[in-house]
Each structure stands twice: as structure tokens, then as C-alpha cells.
Amino acid sequence: MARFFASVAVAALLGVPAWAEVSDNKVRIGILNDQTGVYADFGGLGSVEAAKMAAEEFGGTVLGAPVEIVSADHQNKPDIASNIARQWYDTEQVDAIMELTTSSVALAVQALSAEKKKINLVTGAATADLTGKACSPYGFHWAYDTHALAVGTGGALVEDGGDSWFFLTADYAFGYSLEENTGAVVKEKGGTVVGSVRHPLAATDFSSFLLQAQSSGAKVVGLANAGLDTQNAIKQAAEFGIVQGGQRMAGLLFTLAEVHGLGLETAQGLTLTESFYWDRTEASREFANRFKERTGKMPNMVQAGTYSGVLHYLKAIEAAGTDETEAVAAKMRELPVSDAFAESGRVGPNGRMISDVYLMEVKTPAESKGEWDYYTVKATIPGDQAYIDPAKAGCPLVQ
Known part of the structure; x- marks a missing residue:
């Protein structure tokens, strides 16, 4: 009992919740997008690199657990995307899936994520239905939409x-x-x-x-x-x-x-x-120049949005003291968005991240x-x- 109270005291001093826990002792984020087809330059491997930059900037760990970025090419096909997402969730301990270029793909993966009670964050697909009639308690939409x-x-x-x-x-x-x-x-x-x-x-x-x-x-x-x-x-x-x-x-x-x-x-x-x-700003230039050093190109809104989305997800895990889906989703809606992508963004109750365009x-x-x-x-x-x-x-x- 004394050891328990000692650990609580240390956690309080460090500002870390005593109930902090991470499933599987790691946080694994999947970037699922078009890497070889018509949208390969739109997000593609640039979005994968942006996600890695966010994880590294966060320190490579959250709540003491390593952050891993995995990726796959969905070929703009909802059935292929759904199969990859199901495998990631069921057997490869992926905690959240992001980017999801192509609206038909994003809608399919968001529906599966809701079924599995997993977080998905869309930066590459456009349809406003993702936070409209097809919204999910665990679905988030960053960067832009058709509206x-x-x-x-x-x-x-x-x-x-x-x-x-x-x-x-x-x-x-x-x-x-x-x-x-x-x-x-x-x-x-x-x-x-x-x-x-x-x-x-x-x-x-x-x-x-x-x-x-x-x-x-x-x-x-x-x-x-x-x-x-x-x-x-x-x-x-x-x-x-x-x-x-x-x-x-x-x-x-x-x-x-x-x-x-x-x-x-x-x-x-x-x-x-x-x-x-x-x-546009000092922060956007600093991020973009680091991105260009790694990729040879400047980022667009999809790639910068992926960087922002990964950062926000990790901040939410840290604030929640766990990677449990319900707690993290609540923190994602609660926390402001302030980074190289958006200076004063906020997440609405429908999962839409609202920032200037x-x-x-x-x-x-x-x-x-x-x-x-x-x-x-x-x-x-x-x-x-x-x-x-x-x-x-x-x-x-x-x-």
C-alpha cells in the first residue's frame, strides 16, 4: 500500500496521471492512403513522413510508451482499405488510422473504426459527410472538406x-x-x-x-x-x-x-x-523547411494536416493519461489545436477541426x-x- 501511495505522489509531482496506461505498451498509428496512384503526390509518402515528424517532435514516446508509424497503400479501393484496416486493428495492434485519401475509402474505414471503437482521423478525403450524416464518435476530419x-x-x-x-x-x-x-x-x-x-x-x-x-x-x-x-x-x-x-x-x-x-x-x-x-508564418516555414529536407518537396495542406493530426492525437493521449479510445476522443474534442498547421483551431462535437482557410x-x-x-x-x-x-x-x- 505504501508503494502505491509513493507512486501516486511521484506521478503527481511529474504531472503524469497515476492511472496512466497504454495498451500493448506502445502507440501504433497507421497512415493509410494512395501511395502509387492518382493521389500519390496529393498525400502519399509525404503524409507518412509528416506523421513520422510529428512522432519524433513529440519525443518518440507518449506516457513512456514508444510511438510507431506504419503505412500502407489502399490503391483508392474501399474494399482493400477496409481489409487493411481490419487486419491492423485485429492483429497488428494499430490504435488509430489516419490520412485516408479518397472519400469512398474514408467513409468505409470510418464505419469500420466506429464498429471497432477505434479512432480515425481524415486529412486526405474531402466529403463533408464524414462529420455530417456519416459522423462517428471516434472519427475526426482535419485540413479541409468540400464545404x-x-x-x-x-x-x-x-x-x-x-x-x-x-x-x-x-x-x-x-x-x-x-x-x-x-x-x-x-x-x-x-x-x-x-x-x-x-x-x-x-x-x-x-x-x-x-x-x-x-x-x-x-x-x-x-x-x-x-x-x-x-x-x-x-x-x-x-x-x-x-x-x-x-x-x-x-x-x-x-x-x-x-x-x-x-x-x-x-x-x-x-x-x-x-x-x-x-x-505564411514563421512556424509554417520552419516546419516546411524541415519537411523539404526529408522529402525534397514543400508540404501541402494534406501533409501538414497529417502532421497536425498526429500531434493532436498524441497530446490527447498524454492529457487523458491513457490511450483508451473514449478518453482520448473526449480529449481530442476538448484540447485546442495550435501548431505549424493551425494557430487557433478547435474540434467541434461532430469531429470537424475548425481553422482558417x-x-x-x-x-x-x-x-x-x-x-x-x-x-x-x-x-x-x-x-x-x-x-x-x-x-x-x-x-x-x-x-
Whole structure:
């Protein structure tokens, strides 16, 4: 008994809860994303490296237990992702799964995680349903979502005269959600949607879709897709002279990685929305330069968001004094988010992390001062405006 009270006293002096416990004597975080396909540059191995950076920055341990990062490629297929996630949870002692590029994958893994009572944190998928009708008590959504992208890019272009839209939409949950959210913003601001067409994921030939967009006469062609799909659509649009003909191209989910892939000559003038830009603050520059030393590239919002999500999860375990799911999920909602990604973020009751997002314009080659100097920040959109009010998101967990 005396030994017990002595340990309690030492724990109190150290600021560590006496009931601290970590299952399996380790904390294992799985980064599950597309590492070889259309979204490989969007998050990919860069997100894995960002997660490792967060674990190392935290000291490599939490509550005295080592932190391990594991990863796998889900190939943008929900069945493959679910099988990997189930194996990780059932036999490989993975405590939480993060990143989850591709909305159909994220929805499937979030449902499985809820069933297994495990935490998942999404930074790579976009659909706002993750914290809406498909929300989970253990599910969290970081970095961006379709509503924030719609408010940022869609709203800005309508206000700038782009009041008629035609959508090229990826034919799965993410694309539908992005088109729906952006279309709603366009109409709210007095614009119209004149049509849309859907294309398969990882399409290589956009000619028929672009011809429909061109013949629609819409002032804005909204690309409700991402990754290589967006890059290929923009490249082929140039061949059809769509911009030269007076129409504007809107990359509704376009990040620093895709701008780098296209080059400024092709991407210049594009309007886009991201929740992180490496050259915005001292903290973002410091993190980004460390990331570049390890990867050769500057991070986008998905990779920086993964870093932030891993840090927040570890902080929550430390604050809870355990890695038990219910306790950690509660702390994740309670603690503020303050790091190189977001200075003053907070997590809503539906799991949506709310922080500011930024309307960007891609610089011309003449405006850029060097490699990775790609954006002019045109406006800061407060998180409360960018994201749906948790009480109105449709999450059954929120009264």
C-alpha cells in the first residue's frame, strides 16, 4: 500500500496521471492512403513522413510508451482499405488510422473504426459527410472538406463575375459532394449551374468532357476532382483553348503538389483554396523547411494536416493519461489545436477541426521569386465561415 501511495505522489509531482496506461505498451498509428496512384503526390509518402515528424517532435514516446508509424497503400479501393484496416486493428495492434485519401475509402474505414471503437482521423478525403450524416464518435476530419472548398473558391469566383458554372466531376462520393456543395454556394450568391458531366477516377482522356464544358457557354468550368485528374484536365483544356476562349477554370481541390506538377506556366492565375501554405508564418516555414529536407518537396495542406493530426492525437493521449479510445476522443474534442498547421483551431462535437482557410491565386512565372513560391494569399476565410456549423451538419451525435 505504501508503494502505491509513493507512486501516486511521484506521478503527481511529474504531472503524469497515476492511472496512466497504454495498451500493448506502445502507440501504433497507421497512415493509410494512395501511395502509387492518382493521389500519390496529393498525400502519399509525404503524409507518412509528416506523421513520422510529428512522432519524433513529440519525443518518440507518449506516457513512456514508444510511438510507431506504419503505412500502407489502399490503391483508392474501399474494399482493400477496409481489409487493411481490419487486419491492423485485429492483429497488428494499430490504435488509430489516419490520412485516408479518397472519400469512398474514408467513409468505409470510418464505419469500420466506429464498429471497432477505434479512432480515425481524415486529412486526405474531402466529403463533408464524414462529420455530417456519416459522423462517428471516434472519427475526426482535419485540413479541409468540400464545404470549405466551395465557400472559398466557388464563392470568390461568383463574386468576381463567374456566375454561370459547368462541372467536370469525379464519379464517386468526393466528386458528388464537391459539386453539390459548390453548386449550392454558386446559387446562394445569385449564380447558376448550367450543367455537369462525370468522369471515372484516374481518367486519361478528358476531351469529350471538356467539349461539353466548352459548348455549355458557362463562364466557369468547375473541376470537382483532384490529383492527377485535375492536372490532366487542365493540361487538356489548354489544348482546346478553353481559357483563351473566355472561360475560367476552377480547380476546386488543387494543392501545392499539383501546382508544382503542372508548373507555373500552365497553372498561373488559377484560384484555389488551401488551409495551409508553407510561406505564411514563421512556424509554417520552419516546419516546411524541415519537411523539404526529408522529402525534397514543400508540404501541402494534406501533409501538414497529417502532421497536425498526429500531434493532436498524441497530446490527447498524454492529457487523458491513457490511450483508451473514449478518453482520448473526449480529449481530442476538448484540447485546442495550435501548431505549424493551425494557430487557433478547435474540434467541434461532430469531429470537424475548425481553422482558417485561405483563398489563393497562383503566381505568374514573373511574380514568383523562386521554386515553391507559388501563391498569393488573396483572402483569409475564418473557420466559422468555411465549415458548416456542427449543429447544422446533420451529424446524429450533435443535438
